Every structure is written in C-alpha cells, then in structure tokens.
Amino acid sequence: MPKSIFMKKSDKSQQVNTPDELTADENIILDAMGLSASSRRKFLRQVSTGSLGIYASSFFSSEVFAQTVQDLPEQAQILLNEIKVNLRVNNMVKPLAIDSRMSLLDALRERLALTGTKKGCDHGQCGACTVIIDGKRKLSCLTLAATCEGKEITTVEGLAKNGEMHDMQKAFVKHDGFQCGYCTPGQICSSVALLEEAKNGEASYVTEDLKNIKSGLKLSEEEIRERMSGNICRCGAYNNIVQAFKEVHSGDDVMPTWEFATAEQMKKAKNA
Amino acid sequence: MRPFTYTASTNKEAALRAFTTTSHYLGGGTNLVDLMKEDVARPDQLIDVNNLEYNEIVKNDKGGFTLGALLSNAATANNKDVRQNYPLLSMAMLSAATAQIRNMATNGGNLLQRTRCPYFFETSMPCNKRAPGSGCGALKGMNATHAIFGYSQKCIATNPSDMCVALAAIGATVEVQKQDGSSRMIDFNDFHRLPEDQPEKDNTLNQGELITAIHLNEPAFSDHYYYLKIRERSSYAFALISVAAGMQIKNGTISKIGLAMGGVAHKPWKLTEAEAFLTGKSASQANFEEAAMIAMKAAKPFEANKYKVDMGEKAIVRALTQAYERKY
Numbered sequence A: 001m002p003k004s005i006f007m008k009k010s011d012k013s014q015q016v017n018t019p020d021e022l023t024a025d026e027n028i029i030l031d032a033m034g035l036s037a038s039s040r041r042k043f044l045r046q047v048s049t050g051s052l053g054i055y056a057s058s059f060f061s062s063e064v065f066a067q068t069v070q071d072l073p074e075q076a077q078i079l080l081n082e083i084k085v086n087l088r089v090n091n092m093v094k095p096l097a098i099d100s101r102m103s104l105l106d107a108l109r110e111r112l113a114l115t116g117t118k119k120g121c122d123h124g125q126c127g128a129c130t131v132i133i134d135g136k137r138k139l140s141c142l143t144l145a146a147t148c149e150g151k152e153i154t155t156v157e158g159l160a161k162n163g164e165m166h167d168m169q170k171a172f173v174k175h176d177g178f179q180c181g182y183c184t185p186g187q188i189c190s191s192v193a194l195l196e197e198a199k200n201g202e203a204s205y206v207t208e209d210l211k212n213i214k215s216g217l218k219l220s221e222e223e224i225r226e227r228m229s230g231n232i233c234r235c236g237a238y239n240n241i242v243q244a245f246k247e248v249h250s251g252d253d254v255m256p257t258w259e260f261a262t263a264e265q266m267k268k269a270k271n272a
Numbered sequence B: 001m002r003p004f005t006y007t008a009s010t011n012k013e014a015a016l017r018a019f020t021t022t023s024h025y026l027g028g029g030t031n032l033v034d035l036m037k038e039d040v041a042r043p044d045q046l047i048d049v050n051n052l053e054y055n056e057i058v059k060n061d062k063g064g065f066t067l068g069a070l071l072s073n074a075a076t077a078n079n080k081d082v083r084q085n086y087p088l089l090s091m092a093m094l095s096a097a098t099a100q101i102r103n104m105a106t107n108g109g110n111l112l113q114r115t116r117c118p119y120f121f122e123t124s125m126p127c128n129k130r131a132p133g134s135g136c137g138a139l140k141g142m143n144a145t146h147a148i149f150g151y152s153q154k155c156i157a158t159n160p161s162d163m164c165v166a167l168a169a170i171g172a173t174v175e176v177q178k179q180d181g182s183s184r185m186i187d188f189n190d191f192h193r194l195p196e197d198q199p200e201k202d203n204t205l206n207q208g209e210l211i212t213a214i215h216l217n218e219p220a221f222s223d224h225y226y227y228l229k230i231r232e233r234s235s236y237a238f239a240l241i242s243v244a245a246g247m248q249i250k251n252g253t254i255s256k257i258g259l260a261m262g263g264v265a266h267k268p269w270k271l272t273e274a275e276a277f278l279t280g281k282s283a284s285q286a287n288f289e290e291a292a293m294i295a296m297k298a299a300k301p302f303e304a305n306k307y308k309v310d311m312g313e314k315a316i317v318r319a320l321t322q323a324y325e326r327k328y
C-alpha cells in the first residue's frame, strides 16, 4: 500500500486521491482533522498544490491571482530611470513602470506576483529562473525587464491549458521529478523548451554528427542530461527528471523507476 | 546595481551617437548584467543594440560565411551552413555555458566576455584588470586556473571563451563600426591582446566601437575537426584547458591545419609553431606528440597550475587524434 498521503504511483493523471485509496492511517489522520468527503478532497488538492508550486496554474487566472496582485505593495512613487514596459506574460499584457535595473525575474515575482519562477543564484548559474521568451528558454535573472517590450514570455504558471497541466508537469509529478521543488519550475520550463529544440533538430555538444541532423531528434539519456545541465537541482532529483522528460519526449508511458514497497516486502525487509 | 539609463537603439547611427565613455552596449547581457550586479561593471548608460539588423549568416567574399554580431550563440551554432562548413565552431560554441545562456548570448558579446578570474569578480580584492594599479591578487594568490603563456606581472588571467578558441583555429576578421560612422576590420588574432602593462584592456577595440560582424575564413576543416574541452565537471563549466583542432588531410598528409588552445592565456592561444610543424607532415601519432611538445615548450606555469602543461600536451594529442580518426 502507498505510504504517502499525497503522492501515489497509481496517481496517473494527478487526480486527487479518493478516500478509499488512502491507507487506514491516512484516513484516521484526515478524520481527526475533521475533513470528510468534499472538504477532504479540497484539502488534498490544496496540499498537493502547496507542496509542488507547479500546480499554481490552476489557481492563476482566477481570483487567487487577482488577490495576490492586490496584496503587493503599492507601486513606488518615484523611480530612478523609470522605464515603461508592457510585459506580455502568459498571454496577458501588463503595463509596468520600472526602474531600469529591474530584472525580468524580479518584475515577474515582485510586480506580477508570478512567484512560480524562482530566484536561486541571481547570477545565471543555476537555472531556477528559467522562463520561455519568444519560444526560447532563457534566464530571467540576467534579462533586464526593460528589454522585454514586445516579447512573449511564458512562465511555469502559463503552461497549463484550460485548467489542465502540461504533459511535462504531469510527468514530473508522476516520476517524482523533484524533492524540495525549488528548481522545479525552471526544470519544467527548460524541459518544455527542450522538446521544441529536439523537434527542430538542434544539436548539443554530445551530438556526434553535427553535419547531418534531421528534425525530430530522439534524444538519448546522455543527450538529455547534457541539454538539461543548465538546471541545477540541489536535491539531486536528476534521475527522475530525466525519466519525466523521456516520457513526454518519447510519447511512451514510461513507468516510474521507483515503486512503493508492498506490505509483504516491508515485512520481509524487517525480518531480513 | 548602480543606476543607469536604458536606451534601445533601432539603428546603428543612434547607437554610436548615444555612446559616451561611461556607456556600455548591451547584447545578451549574460556577462554584463552579471558584472553590474557584482559592481564590477559600472556603466551609467546601457545602449541595447539587440534591435539592430546584424543577425544574419551570409556568404562573404573570402569564400566563407559571415556571422552577424547580434545573432545568438545558439542560433549560430545550430545554423545549417555553420554546422556543415564549420562544425568545429559549432562544437566549441555548444560546449559553452548552457542552452539558456547560449540562447541569450550574442556573437559580439561572446568576443568581449571578461575573464572569470575570481579576484576580478571580488571588489574587495586587488585586481589590475578591474582597478588599474591596485595589484594582481592572483599573481601570488589562488591561480590554479590562470595563464601559463603570455602573461605579465600585472595580470595572469585567461580568456574564458570557447567560441574564440575555435575562431582562432579557423581564422576570421572582426568588423567594427567606429563612432565617426566608418568601419574597420580587425584580424581575429589581433582582436584580443596580451595583458602587458594594460590588463584593463582585453582587446584592441577603441571606446565606442560596435562589433557588427565576424567574417569567417573559407571553410577547410569540415572533415577533420574536434573541440576538446577539459573541465571540472562534464557540462556547464568553463574550460581548464581546451583545444580546437581542424585539419585538411590529403592522402594521409596534413595539407592545412588550424590549432588553438583555451584556458592558457589572456587571449585565445593560437599554436602557430605546432601548426607550422604539422603542415605537410603525415597525420601520425608521433607527429601529433611532437607538435604537442613544441606547443607547450614555452609554458611558464605557477605552482598551482603546473598541471596545465601536462594536461595541455595530452589534450593537444587527443584533439588531433579525434579530429583525424572520428568519422563525423
């Protein structure tokens, strides 16, 4: 039986666990919390959202987004070297007045409340701030917001469509492609852009034959690792990230490489 | 970061006119914005040149191709003409940084990226390159990644670019626009300079000059090429040592060769003597080994970077062997 309340191997489409999929322990805890039926489902949905951050999309575009924007401090009255820029993010246009020094990363997080995009190093060394600009993955920490007029920016919040997660988001959940989740929005944006790079037949340093490249590349594991090296994961979730990418890239329903131990296996292990 | 005004230029005249002694042009920003955050670069004006029309790859009158200065490193490395005619350049460019950074970085900016010497980045440390006259922190400090050729007592830093090592092997001319509106051509080997008494000057550009194009020599190394990059981890790191090797081989004899090293000097280090030695010789292991010895002969390492002499010699042999034997 699954040991975790929130993640299940059977949990293919990120549907929230139904009560009968929970262990006795889990049911007892939720009962004790006074959660039953619909309130329980709502709770479970929220905890998985909270723990992942990559679900933010389902909230975003709704009242929650409007709420967080209202909570932001009033726009500063005096800006040094003020620049007016229309930031086009996830198909919404936001006119902003910013200090010329503001990075795209800070504009997203501090001015648009799009906190899915993370600040790791702020110096181009970790990839946590990766977003997709005009179809290309780029680092928002080294991009000045002032340079983004007229550009189409997609952040992790903009990957879901019609309330349904992007296949890459689903695959990250299914394969447990994270631990703390901090690098995850960057990993996912990077992976989504990499799908296109492979389709377009773009090469990497480990591509053997640079002279004859066809579009629709099938990337080996070595290729995936080289091409994803710009996204550092402090938790070392790399193996699962590669699995997640592989599944979406190949279109095969790749099974996760891990499984929960069965009760019987646990017993065996204890007695060993 | 210090305050600055931001101007996006739509034509070269406006960009050149706007330039003052305290301005910087902005390419991909991957080096400049980082250095501004570190308070190492302190421009009071950024002139964004990304909207200028220097973003094509076209044939040139040297029989080669010309790279627009504002095209991204990713688009350049993956351009079909570049991949097929200059796979050595593609390979070197693809070894650099990460997909995200290569999407941002421009060709002009790559030529002007500054050293990764840690003292240069740390404003509390002495560094003649950052603060002329303050001394060189690395000379008697941590210098395991520093130069073994061509340095001076004023500065022992290395040029970090992978692209530039391949350009040195292939041969190129850099076209720049002067502030008076005229243009000039700089041979790639004269573009970067040795530190001598002015380590604050990485290259021979004059203030305000705008790079618009890199004209590549006629392609010669599309059959036999290799970019070998040795680093502390297998991806996403600067080279400790790198070697760009390109050969044209006719009946087992090397008719033309381009050989350059990265991570060893203040500029991409062209191995002119080794090239001369190998030209007209057979592509044999013994000749590769002798060429490597010739190349490393003049090395003057410090205690901490002695490894680079041995590593460099072996890297040259390996790169030449790969260039000769690999079938791609």
Ligand SMILES: Cc1cc2nc3c(=O)[nH]c(=O)nc-3n(C[C@H](O)[C@H](O)[C@H](O)COP(=O)(O)OP(=O)(O)OC[C@H]3O[C@@H](n4cnc5c(N)ncnc54)[C@H](O)[C@@H]3O)c2cc1C
Residues within 6 Å of the ligand: A123, A124, A125, B024, B025, B026, B027, B028, B029, B030, B031, B032, B033, B034, B049, B069, B070, B073, B095, B096, B097, B098, B101, B104, B105, B106, B107, B108, B109, B110, B111, B112, B113, B160, B161, B162, B163, B209, B210, B211, B212, B236, B237, B238, B239
């Ligand atoms: C984490 C990290 C890892 C990296 N790893 C590698 C690596 O392994 N190998 C490697 O080779 N590089 C590496 N790089 C460096 C990267 O390649 C350079 O930062 C990049 O090429 C610079 O190009 P840019 O367009 O972003 O330049 P910018 O940062 O925009 O500009 C750099 C300089 O050039 C000037 N400039 C820009 N364009 C022009 C022009 N057209 N005319 C005149 N002046 C101009 C600017 O004023 C500035 O002084 C790495 C960078 C980072 C952040």
Ligand code: SF4
Residues within 6 Å of the ligand: B115, B117, B118, B119, B120, B126, B127, B128, B129, B130, B135, B136, B137, B138, B139, B154, B155, B156, B157, B199
């Ligand atoms: S080696 Fe050059 S860049 Fe490094 S501290 Fe010395 S002067 Fe500065």
Ligand code: FES
Residues within 6 Å of the ligand: A118, A119, A120, A121, A122, A123, A124, A125, A126, A127, A128, A129, A130, A139, A140, A141, A142
């Ligand atoms: S925060 Fe941008 S690369 Fe680390």
Ligand code: FES
Residues within 6 Å of the ligand: A177, A178, A179, A180, A181, A182, A183, A184, A232, A233, A234, A235, A236, A237
């Ligand atoms: S999941 Fe923690 S840093 Fe990647």
